Amino acid sequence: MKTLLNKEQLNITLQRLAHQLVENHLSLKNTAIIGIQPRGILLSDRIAGLVKKITGNKHIDYGTLDITFYRDDVQSRNIHIPADTNIPFTIEGKQVILVDDVLYTGRTIRSAMDALLDFGRPEKVELLTLIDRRFSRELPIQPDYIGHTVDTILTQRVIVYWKEKDGKDEVVLIDKV
Amino acid sequence: MSLSVKHLLGIKELNVTDIEQIFQTADKFKQVLQRQTKKVPTLRDITVANIFFENSTRTRLSFELAEKRLGADVVNFSASGSSVSKGETLIDTVNNILAMKVDMVVMRHSASGAPWFLANHIDASIINAGDGINEHPTQALLDAYSMREKIGDLKGKHITILGDIMHSRVALSNIYCLNKLGAKVTVAGPPTLIPKHIESLGVRVEYNIKKALEWCDVANVLRIQLERQHKPLFSTLREYALYYGVNKQMLDSLQKDIVIMHPGPINRGVEINSDVADSKQSIILDQVENGVAIRMAVIYLLSGKRELE
Numbered sequence: 001m002k003t004l005l006n007k008e009q010l011n012i013t014l015q016r017l018a019h020q021l022v023e024n025h026l027s028l029k030n031t032a033i034i035g036i037q038p039r040g041i042l043l044s045d046r047i048a049g050l051v052k053k054i055t056g057n058k059h060i061d062y063g064t065l066d067i068t069f070y071r072d073d074v075q076s077r078n079i080h081i082p083a084d085t086n087i088p089f090t091i092e093g094k095q096v097i098l099v100d101d102v103l104y105t106g107r108t109i110r111s112a113m114d115a116l117l118d119f120g121r122p123e124k125v126e127l128l129t130l131i132d133r134r135f136s137r138e139l140p141i142q143p144d145y146i147g148h149t150v151d152t153i154l155t156q157r158v159i160v161y162w163k164e165k166d167g168k169d170e171v172v173l174i175d176k177v
Numbered sequence: 178m179s180l181s182v183k184h185l186l187g188i189k190e191l192n193v194t195d196i197e198q199i200f201q202t203a204d205k206f207k208q209v210l211q212r213q214t215k216k217v218p219t220l221r222d223i224t225v226a227n228i229f230f231e232n233s234t235r236t237r238l239s240f241e242l243a244e245k246r247l248g249a250d251v252v253n254f255s256a257s258g259s260s261v262s263k264g265e266t267l268i269d270t271v272n273n274i275l276a277m278k279v280d281m282v283v284m285r286h287s288a289s290g291a292p293w294f295l296a297n298h299i300d301a302s303i304i305n306a307g308d309g310i311n312e313h314p315t316q317a318l319l320d321a322y323s324m325r326e327k328i329g330d331l332k333g334k335h336i337t338i339l340g341d342i343m344h345s346r347v348a349l350s351n352i353y354c355l356n357k358l359g360a361k362v363t364v365a366g367p368p369t370l371i372p373k374h375i376e377s378l379g380v381r382v383e384y385n386i387k388k389a390l391e392w393c394d395v396a397n398v399l400r401i402q403l404e405r406q407h408k409p410l411f412s413t414l415r416e417y418a419l420y421y422g423v424n425k426q427m428l429d430s431l432q433k434d435i436v437i438m439h440p441g442p443i444n445r446g447v448e449i450n451s452d453v454a455d456s457k458q459s460i461i462l463d464q465v466e467n468g469v470a471i472r473m474a475v476i477y478l479l480s481g482k483r484e485l486e
Contacts, residue, residue: 066205068205068219069205069209069217069218069219069477070218070219071219078481079179079477079480079481081198081201081202082202082205084205085208114218118212118214118216118217119212119214120213
């Protein structure tokens with residue numbers, strides 16, 4: 001097991017991501033942040049909180065998206081119990097920032113885009129990810145905001161731990177047995 | 178995660194976790210059904226055959242909508258106008274349908290136990306959409322789901338099932354389902370329409386409708402199934418309506434507002450009066466709405482079993 005980001009590094013990275021987001025979207029008047037269930041929302045909760053702090057906005061359009069019904073691994077038919085999708089605003093004509101913790105094959109993001117488009121037609125969709133497992137993509141999907149890039153092999157796994165859920169803030173790389 | 182069963186034949190075979198899982202999944206499908214795009218591509222690789230050997234409006238439409246909104250391909254079959262009238266057996270009929278690469282079968286049949294028989298002979302997953310006077314599992318699930326939506330957790334709640342208990346598959350499935358969820362159940366109606374020894378299923382029996390309604394939080398009113406009654410069990414429908422029909426006056430005389438349900442089709446003026454069926458206390462149309470979400474959940478959760486064997 002190797003630590004990729006410790007608590008302090010993670011904190012600085014999150015600050016940077018939030019600032020980059022605000023830099024591109026300024027007041028976020030026409031921008032929505034949407035976290036991907038289940039683990040992406042832990043990151044998006046933080047990012048949304050930081051963005052509010054930086055911009056001074058009390059309210060930003062922030063939602064969660066579950067992609068269970070849009071997965072493409074239908075052949076293996078692993079049945080997943082879906083989590084909540086909660087998008088209490090229209091995404092029509094908005095700039096939507098999808099947020100997930102680890103970008104790996106890109107298949108989750110493909111599903112998320114399909115799921116998202118069933119809610120309307122956004123003006124633009126961007127992708128924010130904390131960890132980019134570069135060179136392991138199976139679809140042509142690239143993030144617009146990257147926290148940390150790692151080169152990994154198939155047998156490795158990246159896990160992001162969050163204080164709210166796991167009791168600590170840390171990103172680790174582990175070798176599967 | 179998936180259900181403990183490969184088929185949904187009856188509620189009897191489900192455990193509480195299965196039921197909770199179906200409800201939890203139905204919640205999410207209900208959200209999907211409230212969107213502008215009411216469809217998901219989840220089962221785009223699956224074909225479902227709806228095989229109905231008995232008449233149906235709600236169940237059949239509800240299943241078909243559920244399948245289509247899951248993105249599945251659907252074929253419909255009804256016994257009338259089919260080769261069944263030429264003497265084809267049930268297994269032959271179904272095997273021929275399955276030979277056309279169908280993955281799942283939804284079946285309604287007038288013979289009790291028909292889906293169990295079929296399950297022993299074919300590989301596809303089977304969902305029982307009502308067999309004779311035995312079970313109608315998806316109806317019981319959507320009933321319990323609708324009750325829970327209205328009055329919360331069913332543990333310890335009082336549910337009265339009222340009417341033609343003898344010929345009702347809805348009654349039996351409801352009893353199994355409500356018992357598993359911890360509710361207390363009373364069946365009520367004329368003695369000729371209540372099977373002997375039904376207490377052994379863990380229900381109370383009450384012949385006085387007023388008392389049965391006074392006792393309950395929810396009353397599930399069932400249709401008088403004349404088509405299944407081969408000998409006279411009460412003198413006239415008017416007499417039945419007089420002594421066992423639910424009307425506004427009776428509801429107003431109770432100490433509390435109870436929830437009224439009916440699985441449909443309704444015989445207005447017989448088991449239930451229009452002033453009750455269309456009242457604020459009635460959740461009959463909520464039941465129909467929830468039916469699609471429940472059936473989507475069942476089909477989705479069963480679709481996973483295919484490759485595991």
